[in-house]
Amino acid sequence: MIAHLSLGVADLERARRFYDAVLPTLGYARVYDVDGGCGYGAKPDEPVFWINLPLDESRAVSASNGTHIAFAASSRKAVDEFHATALRHGAKDNGKPGLRDYTPTYYAAFVFDPDGHAIEAVCFEPE
Numbered sequence: 001m002i003a004h005l006s007l008g009v010a011d012l013e014r015a016r017r018f019y020d021a022v023l024p025t026l027g028y029a030r031v032y033d034v035d036g037g038c039g040y041g042a043k044p045d046e047p048v049f050w051i052n053l054p055l056d057e058s059r060a061v062s063a064s065n066g067t068h069i070a071f072a073a074s075s076r077k078a079v080d081e082f083h084a085t086a087l088r089h090g091a092k093d094n095g096k097p098g099l100r101d102y103t104p105t106y107y108a109a110f111v112f113d114p115d116g117h118a119i120e121a122v123c124f125e126p127e
Contacts (some may be wrong), residue, residue, distance in 0.1 A: 006050035008061040009115050015051045018114050021089045025081040026073050061115055068118030076107045082121035083109035090114045
């Protein structure tokens with residue numbers, strides 16, 4: 001359904017350091033660099049998640065109230081690693097790893113990235 005999505009960031013280098021550290025816990029890596037941004041994905045040359053400086057340089061980046069991105073995790077251990085790594089790299093906790101009421105096997109962790117974007121890692125596999 002979605003080919004890719006992008007988040008604006010205030011400090012590209014800070015955001016790269018954060019996502020370069022956090023996304024490998026879920027099997028994703030930086031696979032593409034462009035002037036003013038970079039893309040991450042599970043396959044080389046197939047970026048599906050982008051971070052970039054604002055298109056209009058006069059506008060500040062702000063995280064939207066109610067918007068969040070959930071990254072698929074292959075295991076509950078990966079969700080745990082995502083959360084711990086994110087916190088070590090400047091994220092703020094928004095929900096420790098654990099089962100949620102959404103479905104019987106919905107295991108997730110939530111953080112706010114250094115720009116305040118709400119991000120999540122979720123695994124649907126049973127324990």
